Amino acid sequence: MTDPISTTLTALAAVMTVPAALYGWNAARSRLYRLLPWLFLLFAWQAITAPNWLVFVVFLELSSLTLFFFVLSKDRETAFLYLYSQLAGGACLLLGTALAARGGALPAVGAVPPGLFPLFVIGLGFKAALPGLHFWLPPTHSKAPAEASALLSGYAVKMGVFGLMRLVEAPSPALMAAGVVMAALGALQAPLQRDAKRLLAYSTLSQLGFIVASVATGTEEGRKAALLLIVAHALAKGLLFLTAGSLEEAYDTRDLGRLGPAARDYPLLFGLFLVASLSLAGLPFTVGGLAKGAVKAALADHALTQAVLSAAGMGTTMALAKMASFGFLSSGQRKGTGRPRPLPPLAWLSMALFAAALVMASFAALKTAGAEVATKNVLVDSLLLIGAVILFVRLPRIFRPDRTTPDVADLLAPAGRMLTIPLSRLRRLHSGHLTFYLALFFGATLVVLYLLRP
């Protein structure tokens, strides 16, 4: 299927993968990992251009699998969390596809019978981190290698959104509510994090909320706005994750409380960071700003949504301000990490590629949108931006990086403990007592005979 959406996303996949592959080229691990980004690219292309839901699910799963191996190289537990959540989503989608295929032909990527809509939304929700199903996202993004985080946040979650784009053909209030909650949740959580990449992860969540809300309008305009924001966010977030990864590389920590004045050591890195974060925060005339403007325009009929999204945008700005302030500018807090390590040239190259892509995207967006649209909301957007920065400066207590915030993911451990009880019961059932086994068997035989009664 080829239309603007898949064409754009196909190109975006390539643009995302090349810098990510370059960034990780010389990492200290098996050389097989060099292959993974390209595999991811291949599978992503297949998924985006899939003719039917089955092919889409298959390649979506495969792309998740390649990213799983990426995460596995750094952190096992998180990798498994990621894999299970993605497989669970894939399972829902597969089941939905099978049910939709009941009539005979495989269902094309697009609208599905209304009864199956929730199943598909849940399945895609695992991928696109809808609220409640987002439990995997913050840990995975923060603990994956930087280039994998860039691909994850920049592209992998967008494939779920892509599925939603195809799925939603009529306005869906529930999905819009989910998008709003997502945006608000991400915006609330992001400025309170102390882990730089976790902060970026929540910011991703918030931006996804924008995109989902826009998709949920079910209009062509909404889809176009969402697509623009996808591109803007992917490029900006890719660059941001790479800079965060570079910080970690250099100082061996992602803890904002312990990172030092990186702007002094690496002024160029700070510059790249600024480029990305300004676009992400929605500075007018950048691709991010234009995209957000388009989203708000698409949501013109939904005033409440618009208001919440504006507030959420301030949250994003505050989060980025926090990262800039504690990660790059604050001084004297660094404890014993020694001299920063020099960054490899390939890392610089990859970040530069992202920045260039971002700038080019901004020009392209400006050109297509035209001056009138670009200047429409300049005043409001700038005020929001500045207001957020002022808020951040005036309320230093809230944003000090010395605590962690609770999230759905914290429920996983108790849930796992609850799950072990039936499991151990089941294990005790297989105790090895032959008489007990036989008794069970004869009991079950009675059940069979009962079920077969005339």
Add this chain to the structure above:
Amino acid sequence: MSDLFFGLSTVFMVAGLFFAFASVVGVIRFPDVYTRLHASTKALSGGAMMILAGTAFRAAAAGHWPAMVKTLLIAAFLLATNPLASHAIARACYRHGIVPKGTVIDEYAEKIRGDRS
């Protein structure tokens, strides 16, 4: 001739039944393995023999000679195997350490001792 055989067969069968009954009583009433074996072997051999002999006479009375020969053969085999089995059981019991009840003189033990020394 046939009447004579028929009468004889009846006499033999009745006598056989009596012996068989006696052996059953003996098996139940006697106190230990050896005496019970005694009852079962001797009385049963006798009883079964007589019943078989009775059957043979009856077959002869009917003029069915092959049946008579077969019956007599069965009797012969029974005569050969029943004592053998009883003997084996008794010997096994003794070897197993079961002492005959109320025995005063145990010649078999003396013989075994004699064999050993």
Add this chain to the structure above:
Amino acid sequence: MNPVLAIVAPFLAAFTIPLFFVFRKKWVGTAVILFGVLSALTALFVAAGGEAVTVMGGWQPEVGIALVVDSLTTAFLILASLGFSASLSAAAETFGYGPWRFYVLFFLSWAATNGIILTGDLFNLFVFFEIFSVAAYLVVAYPPRSWQAIEAGFKYLIFGTVGALFLLIGIAYAFMATGQLNMAILARVLPRAPEATLSVVIGCLVVGLFIKSGTVPGHFWLPDAHSSAQTPVSALLSGVFVKVSLYALIRLAFLLFGSADDRVFFVLLLFGTVTLCLGHLMAFQQEDIKRLLAYSTVAQVGTIVIAIGCASSGGVTAAVYHAFNHMAAKMGLFLVSGVLAEDRASRDIAQMGGLFRHRPLFVLAFCLFAASIAGIPPLNGFMSKWFLLVAAAERGALIPAAAVVAGTVLSAAYYLRPITAFFGPAETEPPHHRPHPVTGAIVALLALLCLVLALAPYIGPLKEGLLAVGRDTVNGARYIERVLR
């Protein structure tokens, strides 16, 4: 080629090997190999010969014993000959030809397997099940080196005997009600039997086959037997023996249980789902790699039973396809894990570190098979699960379908545990290193088979064959007409 030769060839092998041992001891090995090739080829020729019906002794099907070849038979004959050949080669490498009696048992079980697959007579089915089960109990306990194996064999014996008893009761009731044993005739007259009798017949047959195939509640013997047996035997048990019982289930379900269709298939769906869940959940908790594989087999049996329970040609196609996939992958998994466990002298997953560097190819093959079983997309396991899902969706069996996809997630989880262990660091270098050329070759062939099976839906003849199996099996009238013509 006369179908009976597929049964007679392995029988001849079993009867001749002792003579070789007595008169020409040196030739035992050669004889085993030649007979293996002969048996496999005969079965394949019979399978290739197309549909055929023959009655023993030249009688009519009513009084004699009929052997029937149709597309389902063909599929399972091919499956059995592939599985037995692979296991035979692995066994020849593992045991050598010293324990020649093992090969006698092996060929006997082969003959019995082919007999079960070919026979069209209910009592004859039972007789072959007996040979097959007795041989299975014994090969599980071989060699009697540990109590564990003997206990497993004993447990299998007890359960198998109970299963055989149920089969016999079912057959006896069927005979009592109709006076017939030929399956085609029974298919006609059994529905006329009183309802109560029919329910007992079906119940007993289904429960008996549940035990033989390792479906819950008759699965208790399976993990012990599969994990304590020697590697080639485990592979055979999982790859072929379980499938043969499932074949009988398919055949009887679609031929005999006609008038009670819905109830029977509901029972199959229900117990299939329970089996699937239980198998996956238990496999999830195992520390012993072979026990993990054994419980995974339980789960896959559940999958196939669900597929049968879909009661449609698509379901049967999925069942047969999945049986093939599971045969290829699980045999490979057992063979590889046998080699790796021998290297480590332990079957504990935690101690399997560093084996990737030690035996990279075997470990890669393990990954392929595991991915196939777990249902990672382009591989054969995924394909058959997809067939199954569509069949289940058409039947409207939502919960079984959901269980199947959830099981996919779980199985990916527990198969990743040994895999990450293999790739992980090693505490010590593996103490053993014995080359396994034959096992390696078999594993490679099985991996190839997995890949070919993955492409089966795209290869015209294979796809047509699979679909034909489903179509023909569901169409009981066709079978009856062919046998009684």
Add this chain to the structure above:
Amino acid sequence: MRVHRNLQRLGALGLSLALGWWLWQGVTISPFQGITGPAARYIHGTARDTGAANVVAAILFDYRGFDTLGEASVIYTTVCGVALLFAKRRYRRSSHGLSFIVKRGMALLVPFILLYASSIIVMGHLSPGGGFQGGAVMATVTVLFCVIYGSSFEAARVSPKVKETIESSGALLFTAIGLIGLVTGGAFLTNSAAGFPRGMMGHLVSGGTIPLLNIAVGMKVGAGLSTLFYSMVKILEDPTESSPPEV
């Protein structure tokens, strides 16, 4: 604890009763309407079809001869498996047997027992009996040898290899007869249609393949049961080795 066990027993009783009830439900006692189906064919057609006087033998070895091959193979399998699992080279220790009287008496009886066994086998198609029964009687002789003369007596005279040969030859004979039927008669185990002499009904040579198959089964069963018994005796004789060590 005892309450617990009693509860268990009660549960088992309940299960058995429930299962028995269900099975009883299925028993159909239909009014006798004459014999129908294959049974009628067996009863009325045996003499015409096979020429055997014994209907049971005709069913076992002709109509359903293939089942019999299977059943004999079950025994063959068991024998082989037991011999495989209990494989020991020779007897560690043999009893000396029973007393002189028994030994001598037995020596006189053995020929007759063998004669009896042979008659059961060979006349299987004429009178009650057949390969399975005769073979079992034949095997009794070897069991008696073990009991009366000690376990090593028999092995010294009839080597296990001979028994192996007899057993396998019996099985092969069965299969070969079946294959002859396949070649000349068109189907496995074809009887008179394959050219086996039909004979006169009631005579020793009658029934076509049935007597031959009886002999084959007799060989298989007799030698097999004997091997089975001796394999187990070997295990019993040596209590120290009966428990395998933990690996």
